Amino acid sequence: MVNNKLLQNLSQNLLKILDDDEYYDITIEVGNDPHVNIFRAHKVILYYRSPYLRSILSTNKKKDDEVLTHIKLPNILPEIFQIILRYIYSGTLSLNLNEYETSDIIKILIAANELNLQELIILLQSFLIEYRSDWIELNLNEVYQTIFENNSFLELQKYCDHLISIRPDNIFKSLGLSSTPEKLLVKLIQNDNLQMSAIHVWEYVVKWGHAQNPELPSDPTNFSKEDFNTLKNSLQRCIPFINFYNLTSEEFSDNVLPYENILPNELYKDILRSYLKPNNQPIKKLEPNIIKGVENVYEINPKNIDSKIITSQHA
Incomplete structure (x- = not known):
């Protein structure tokens, strides 16, 4: 209990450092026009918290102490990066995960993967599987396309494969024609449990x-x-x-x-x-059809080229 309190205090102190507007030494340009935000941060924290940012900072060491380091992250939305940045400093998310929309959790997961934040990736995958399984099933084509672009989301991949194996019919009916990735379609139609x-x-x-x-x-x-x-x-x-x-x-x-x-x-x-x-x-x-007035039962199968023919003799 005491340790938890100490960690909370440390987390709050680090967030105050993030809000500092005097001692920052790096600016981060996030997003694409017209949605671009500039964030101020501290290289030493970014260096040790994100392997991706560490690799960038290692190759962009400033030569002049008066010049700020500036990096760009165009693939991340500014509102998502703000959540990620607070996590980098404090080790916590700004809200309880239950308060986030599932689509936003997916976006945070993708951003965490780009920045190589492994602990956050594991946490978000576990939360989605345990608490947002219904949403995943209804939006499997979108989720599938996202998680199979790389091998960082192994737990979600396993879970989606499990859904496909046990409920292929439900998933098949929910697919959107234009948005369904080929890999997902192939996996469904080769499934032995597909009742179609x-x-x-x-x-x-x-x-x-x-x-x-x-x-x-x-x-x-x-x-x-x-x-x-x-x-x-x-x-x-x-x-x-x-x-x-x-x-x-x-x-x-x-x-x-x-x-x-x-x-x-x-x-x-x-x-x-x-x-x-x-x-x-x-x-x-096929179930046999019974012809009224005929003693024997014949299998009338229009799906067969050589279906049996009832002649006048039979009649």
Whole structure:
């Protein structure tokens, strides 16, 4: 208890140093026009608290004692850097984490990563996983894109992979076409627990490809050779994980055939062969339909090319 009180006093004293307007020896320009702020600070504290700033200060030692050191951090928002700077001096955040919006915590996490503040990175990841899991699930495409840009957020990466493995359907339904990163889409469609028909997966993947290339015509009959190549390049990592053999002949004809030019030749030929084989049976099971006035029950499967035909003899 006494130690906690002493640490609180030390933290408050260091914050007073931050507010000092006389003995600072460095200025930090944060943000981009028109949102730029200049912060005053002390090199010795920055040097020992942030490995990133230490590397900058080591190569920018001032030669003249009358000249202030000036560095720029254009990738960090001024309001986020103010929170970070107070943490650097005091070891605490200006507010309890519960009082921050989740989107702001993500921004603080990204800034902490740029400045290589490992303790803060660990703290923020743990808080997000424990207290903001619902938000993460609803905004997984945004979170996923952020955390997989580098390997600093390993705990969040593991947690997102866990969400994908146990609730892929919920996540799939919440995705935004234009904002979903390719890596996340591929991870979802190759998930064995994804309870979605092959045709719905294919339709979503095609829509996603169009969203990544909004200049493409909406109707594939109007595609040029270059348009097909563009879409093919966007979907090349997704196509191997779509079970085309689970499509009915009608689904294949209506939804896949117009895009045949984006499929690898061998795959396309193999799919065609599978539909042309006698006694071809779909992989997914269908409930049999009962025809009134007929003693036997026949499986009426419009998804099969060679579905059984009821003749007048049967009648």
